[in-house]
Amino acid sequence: MDENRQAQLKQLPGVDRILEFGADEGHFDHIPKSVLIPAIRSAIDALRAQIIESDVPPDSSCFSRITLVAEVKKQAGQTMALKLRRTxxxxxxxxHTNLGRSLLSPVVMGNLAAISSRYSNLEFDLKAGRRGSRYSAVEGILCELSGAQAAMIVNNNAAATLLCLDTLATGQEVIVSRGELVEIGGSYRIPDVMAKSGAILKEVGTTNRTHPRDYENAIGERTGLLLKVHTSNYSIVGFTAAVSLPDLVSIGRRHGLPVMEDLGSGTLVDFSKYGLIKEPTVQESLAAGVDVVTFSGDKLLGGPQAGIILGGRRHIDRIKANSLTRALRIDKMTLAALEATLQLYRDEPQAMQQIPTLRMLxxxxxxxxxxxxxxxxxxxxxxxxxxxxxxxxxxxxxxxxxxxxxxxxxxxxxxxxxxxxxxxxxxxxxxxxxxxxxxxxxxxxxxxxxxxxxxxxxxxxxxxxxxxxxxxxxx
CATH class of the missing domain: 3.90.1150.180 (Aspartate Aminotransferase, domain 1)
Incomplete structure (x- = not known):
């Protein structure tokens, strides 16, 4: 190392010296010490590396008080900048899953801010004056909009599927068409979720064709549930056949078995009325007689991330009683956003305009x-x-x-x-x-x-x- 570089290394100030530089004019007053000290050390290390490794040594301006203070403030600013950013x-x-999925309506954001910044009756029954259920805020309106007897919500649709399978079919066989064994982003796979729930997967049919007789022939003493998974993230075309939900419900009724449908995205709106392709609605699934249906809150519904579970009261009550519900439950912010989003659906034209996802689609x-x-x-x-x-x-x-x-x-x-x-x-x-x-x-x-x-x-x-x-x- 040449003498010039050695002289520059000796010029490097210590942490205390740079602290004095900034303190003289209050440059570091608003930087927490836990951030400031590492930022100073980082600035010193960067200048040291430049002296040792650069082909051309830094000029004298790099050692000035102004330059050093500016570099420390830059390093501190990068550390303190919020990592989750608006895009x-x-x-x-x-x-767009990578960009946060559905946007929330300004109306929804107003309610979210009001509930999040104050105490609320999250689990307090105001009429009775005692502890209540957090699901009561949205259960009534979900049943009103969908025609379900009962409802509950967990933190996403994967959790909803896991919870339902664990409740209704743990240790038992769940029959599902081979063409509906979906995998979506993040390596979420129906067979893996089923294994975690304790249910036993029993595939029927082929990738492209499944018939009612396939389900009938597969039902046995160990069968606990018939599952239909809506292929909302892919499509099989050409020489295909699938068992309709009403037909699957009929099979379930004849054999005394519950029928569950995982709708995936799930929608309360018939998009074909607006010139888009037909997508089965939640209301149609429940009207077909399905016992339990699950779907996401932050996709076609246009609300916050949530897994919505609707169906007959007997099955939903069992799901609510599962000890996993506490691990998967949603917080007050999700409830506030979901309730305000659902309120907009009481007037469909209003929902189409005020829910950003529906408006953009x-x-x-x-x-x-x-x-x-x-x-x-x-x-x-x-x-x-x-x-x-x-x-x-x-x-x-x-x-x-x-x-x-x-x-x-x-x-x-x-x-x-x-x-x-x-x-x-x-x-x-x-x-x-x-x-x-x-x-x-x-x-x-x-x-x-x-x-x-x-x-x-x-x-x-x-x-x-x-x-x-x-x-x-x-x-």
Missing amino acids: VNATGVVV TLPLPVIQGRAAELKSRLERIPGARLKVELLDISSKAGGGSLPMLDLPSRCLGVTVDGTSVNAVERWMRSSNPPIIGRIENDQFIVDPRTLQEEELDIIEKAFADMLAVGTHGR
Whole structure:
């Protein structure tokens, strides 16, 4: 090591010295000491590494009080920044699992804030003046909307399925069609959940065809439950056959066996009325006579993450009494958000407008086209000639494993920047504040207006303007 580098190493200040630098003008007053000390050490270590490892040693400005204090504040800011951040969803995937699935309505957020920031009657019966059930806040309205006799809620649909199987069929055989043994994101697999519940899987039929006789022939002394799993995240097409829910219910009745349906996404709205493909509703499943039905709260319902269990009172009461319910129960915030979301369903036109998931799924194409044209005009007004914007007809997706065969017509923007790779554009957008998440297709950065909120056009315009101003290049 040369003498110049050795001299610079001797110039490195200690932790106490940098603390004095910051204390003189109150630079560190709002930084907790538990964060500040590691930030100072990190700044010193970074400068030491630069002295030792860099081809060109740092200049004298790196040792100035201003530079050192600024670096410490930067390190502390990175440590204290919240890791869970708001993002802009420009992907066109409405129920985007990686971006938090369904958005909550402003009405719902108002109730969530009110309940979360104050005490509530979470488990207190105001009329009786004694302890009550946390499920009472939503059980009545769930039964009203769906036609179920009873209801309960756990923290997600995987938990709902696990709890129901553990209650109704532990140690017994559960008969399910081979074509319905689904796996969804995060390695959630029906056979694995069944094994954890203590139930014994008994497959019937083939991957593409299952008939009523397959169930009839499989029923025996050890059979405890007939299970139907809605293929909401994939579709088998071509030479296929499946047993309808009413037929499965009839088989169950003849043999004295309960029938359960895992709807997966689950919806209270018939989307075919709005020009989308038909998806079985929760009401239709219960009307067919199913004993228990489960579905998610944060997919097509458009509410918070939850697993909703509906059905006959005899079976739901047994499920409520299972000791696992305490481990899987939801908190006051989920209840507050779910109840307020369900209230909107009492007026379906209101629900379609005020629940963001429903609104985005059914957003008219002319509205999307107008939004795309406005954003294109904004981007083309940004100074400089490097930005190229093209309007494209590309489909959006429902997402979250919902409506897998549905392509939602959309008008998207394909953006390129001269002298900058599309990967560099995507990285810039993703590192913006807030991060903008789009997708890359045909060497263009794609922005789908379907999933953009009104104020987010400004955010996207600013992000591109900043990028061009900085002059980002690279691969």
